[in-house]
Amino acid sequence: MRLVLLGPPGVGKGTQGRHLAREHRWALISTGEMLREAVARQTPLGYEARKTMEAGLLVGDEVMIGLVRERSNDADAREGFVLDGFPRTVPQADALDSMLQARGQRLDAVLGFDAPREELVRRLSARRECPVCKRAYNLATAPPPDGGHCDDHPDTLLIQREDDSEATVRRRLEVYEAQTAPLLEYYRGQGRLRKVQAGGTVAEVYRSLAEALGCREESV
Ligand code: AMP
16 A cells, blocks of 8 residues: 555654554655654755754755655565655645656555644654654653653663754644645545544554554554
8 A cells, every 4th residue: 555644743643654554564754754864864965954854844845756756666665655744745746646657556545634733732842752763752641661761772862853842843833734734635636535533642543544544453
């Protein structure tokens, strides 16, 4: 299956995408993660993207389309992939359709996640991640057992993403409303949108996602 996870920042796409991809052995393609890696490795792409990301704005369509075109063609993505964070604009969605069509493939479904905006600001401000395995924690709702380290990497201190400060989070939500939310209508019009209730616990959201996909999922 080829899926897109669509929704505002902090709604849980990354966490759910990770479970879904692992369970079905599909590739997880997270464009935000790819960019953060490029920044950390100080590649030319990282230099180009860093300031834009820190400001909570979107990196250019051509760059993003090129990244996804290459990554989605890797061997581990042949059987299926879950796109987290792409497409974020109508030109990116158009490019995704053409790229799949050219390969004789299609997008199977778009899962639209939603939750109240104030909850997203709260979640993102409390979000921490393990820099090694990228697992997400939340200081309020899913805190690390000892307050500061990853379960699976006990020597690793959790970090806050640069763009999770409250001011940048509000900017990212505005950018989402202006540039990405129109994709809900775009995909609804094509009959590919399926709604996921993203307000509950990780397990509840995963159940809602399984229902939307019409398949029985292992619990998380
Ligand atoms: P995310 O981890 O999905 O929240 O992405 C973090 C940041 O990476 C975003 O705020 C953007 O600056 C950039 N980014 C990720 N995916 C895209 C995309 N598809 N188009 C443009 N910018 C992106």
